[in-house]
Each structure stands twice: as C-alpha cells, then as structure tokens.
Amino acid sequence: MPSNHERRTDDRAPAATTRTILRSDELTCPSCVAKIERALGRTDGVASATVHFATGRIEVDHDPSRADAEKLVETVRAAGYRATRAPF
Numbered sequence: 001m002p003s004n005h006e007r008r009t010d011d012r013a014p015a016a017t018t019r020t021i022l023r024s025d026e027l028t029c030p031s032c033v034a035k036i037e038r039a040l041g042r043t044d045g046v047a048s049a050t051v052h053f054a055t056g057r058i059e060v061d062h063d064p065s066r067a068d069a070e071k072l073v074e075t076v077r078a079a080g081y082r083a084t085r086a087p088f
Contacts, residue, residue, distance in 0.1 A: 017047045020069050021086040022058040022076060027051070032081065039079040043067050058083060
C-alpha cells in the first residue's frame with residue numbers, strides 16, 4: 001500500500017506531494033468549506049484539500065512544482081476568502 005505521500009487521488013494528482021497548511025479567519029459558515037475545497041481541488045497539481053471550519057485550518061496536499069504555496073493562497077482568495085500560509 002502506498003504511503004500518504006504517494007497515494008494518487010485522481011489523474012491530475014502527482015506521485016509525490018507536499019502538505020501545505022494555510023489559515024483563514026474568514027470562514028463564517030459551513031458552505032465556505034465546500035467552496036474552498038472545490039476551488040483548491042480544481043487547481044492543477046493539487047491532490048487533496050481539507051478545510052477545518054472550526055479552526056480555519058486548510059490542509060493542501062500538492063505538487064509544489066505545479067502549484068506552489070502562493071498559488072494556493074491566490075486560489076483561496078479567488079474563491080472569496082483571505083488565507084495565509086501557516087508558519088507550522
């Protein structure tokens with residue numbers, strides 16, 4: 001069984017991914033979660049995205065050569081929410 005870093009979730013997903021954590025304090029309703037996850041999931045190089053409504057934590061597994069952290073932040077911004085890269 002492949003490790004978490006090698007698991008493929010779709011044809012666009014890379015064989016090896018990096019997890020980047022973003023933070024947003026603008027999540028006001030549960031529909032925000034689906035909107036952000038959908039936007040990130042459509043981004044080339046993103047294997048998966050999970051948004052935690054209660055904490056504002058956004059976990060993104062991605063190929064950094066196809067979608068770097070700034071691209072992830074821009075994608076969340078384009079969906080209508082401010083996000084920053086978490087320092088840890």
